[in-house]
Amino acid sequence: MATTTAAPGAPTTKIGQAALEVDDRLIVAGPLRRTLNKVFPDHWSFLLGEIALYAFMILLVSGTYLTFFYDASMEEVVYEGVYAPLRGVEMSAAYESTLGLSFDVRGGLLIRQIHHWAALLFVAAIVIHLIRIFFTGAFRRPRETNWLIGVVLLVLALLMGVTGYSLPDDLLSGTGLRIISAIILSLPVIGTWAHWAVFNGDYVGTEIIGRFYIAHVLIIPAILLALIAAHLLILVKQKHTQFPGAGRTEHNVVGNRLFPTFAGKATALLFIVFGLCAALGGLVQINPIWLWGPYNPAQVSAGSQPDWYIGFLDGSTRLFPAWDINLPGDYTIPALFWPTVVGAGLMFTVLALYPMIERKLTGDTASHHLLQRPRDVPVRTSVGAMALTFYVVLWISGGNDLIADKFDISLNAMTWFGRIGCLVLPPFAYWMTYRLCLGLQRHDREVLEHGIETGVIRRLPSGEFIEVHQPLGPVDEHGHGQLAYGGASVPKKMNQVGGARRAIKGFFKPIEEPAEVQRQAELEARGLEAEQSDRQTISSGRPSEGGRPSEGGRPQAPRD
């Protein structure tokens, strides 16, 4: 003990020495430091993908618990459990075990409901994350790979949803299974064979629940996990994009280090997401399979819908006219083929290839690390709005019978609204979004040229009334500003440029309380930046250019 003299700078604490021992063997200090020093941009929209990640973690944990009690068998049994309205009814073992885990297993219903709510949230978070990536141009070179992986993750999430939805084998999910079977059968030429392969025979057979179960708990989750890992590794390698702003360039990332600020935030978000799923699972009933009853192909209920993320396909099927194509030789392409296989296939193909399509059309092959404000790319923004409008019309049409029933509208009127709406509304959305983008752009330019409207009205000696404008920078002889638009948000209110001493970020609106203003003023008086952010240089796979943080590059905490 006393024989070894500690090298200068060697750890003196117990934990430090233990860490040194580990590092001596595994040599992890360098990579770990780089990881912990990774900078995350500080913008709320960057947390959307994380919500999906945390929902997936909740799904893994809750799903594992459910597998302890679920029996993926289609064997016929007679229910003799605690739920009186089904006692004596014939059902599959899968349905019986789901009833059992809902009513007999301690916490089973809660976990089942958390699992289902987290599944709905998982897909919702993926979709919002995708929308953010799309509208800010974050998919551009060099991030096309991650965009593609993201689209595949979305498709896999939908498959997870479909297979999981079918597992309880209740009347609702059985109806969904029947539709899946019909979609597979509608495939030209290979339909029957594909159906035989999936169901091992005619509908419904005795295999499908077991097969879907393995797909749901093993195959798809394994692929999902691998792709999520790839998605995150690529993200770490390529570093985050960021919105343009003061001090932000194509070659750096401004934000918080992974440790401790971002780690704290991420942990907080994990608990917020988990809390939300637990609250929904405990307070709001989801998929009460005991009310639906066991699946029986002879029965079908009104209002049988898929979960929300498949709703757009249900909607497209409801809207599409009954155009069967009858070919000579007793051969038919059913109408169902077009709105489901072709429709969804086209939508996801275009979505996956969008970065390449845009690169081709704009000829922009440069690497981009700064995001674009949606208004600055009106064509892309309008195309996105158009696609979303089309999607939402299909989505609404997926529940059009319930809307018709609850709001006393004719179901036929709802169908025609969907048919006309999915053709007319998207171009209208394109036009409207385009005009909105141009209007916002013009307003930015106007403020840069003439300054911020102060609200001060002055009367000139000639009797003319003018509003006084506060220029944002030096002006020329005509009083016009000379600042160029840099892609960042332009201040449009006086308090954003210090008109109220200093604009302090608050919750939704700036805090202008004197105490906080005072504190910031004191910070400034001592020559410190009021809000100090960490910076990291972009390497984007080119270490030669990379400003990888040096060994001594530990972040400096703002000292007071």
Added chain:
Amino acid sequence: MSTTNASSEAPLEGGRRGLLRRRPAAGTPAAAARDRRRSKQRRRLANVAGLMAALVLTGVGYSAFAPGAIAADEQSSTESIAVEAGRELYVLSCITCHGSNLQGVEDRGPSLIGVGSASVYFQVSTGRMPLVRQEAQAPEHPVIFTEAEIAQLMAYVQANGGGPSIPSGDLRDGELAEGGELFRLNCASCHNFVGEGGALSSGKRAPSLDGLTDEQIYAAMLTGPENMPVFGDNQLTPEEKRSVIDYVQTIQDQADPGGAAIGRAGPVAEGLVIWVAGVGALLFGIFWMGTKA
């Protein structure tokens, strides 16, 4: 009827005997005077008895020959009062569309001949009738007739049109689980899994079964109101109907173990909750985190 006849024989016999005894009694003046007094009394008695006998005979004859004979006098009189009151209500509220003889009016209302009191009970006690205007389907309004008035209308239509009526007794006396199977097989395709209702074509709809009485559900199955098919006793036996009612009412009264039921409407309501409450709360959360740099 036999008892009425037996009692009517007695005064008849007495009257006859009195008439026979009168002739030998006309001897002495006192006896004659006494006889006169007695015969006066007897004659009075005989007149009353004769009248009674005639009335009873008429009654018996009427009850034997009149159509739809009702045995108990008292009951028949209250029923006829109810029918009469029902007729008045009918003339005030129903005759415009259903016609003066229940035969219906073209383009306004169907014939009520053969619909029975069950149909009247369903339509009036759920507030569908009287109809305000012609629509895709009669909507449920607040009920405007009292229970007694509904009974009078039922009596009137039953008396003049005939048709099925609601049985008495416990209408939930059935097999719960079998009722569930029958409900899912026969009812769920329009009324949704647990009777929440659903849309039909062109503004028509299958209403929610929430808050209906046993009698209303029974009457609906028996008579098939609006777009609903008739589930006659050879399609769903009375026992099966009772099972279905048992299931519907049990499920309606049953608590939701999972929490808020959100209308028991399935995935559409769940999607609404996750997007509005779930995603809304999370966006709020990350805005908040974004401000706490």
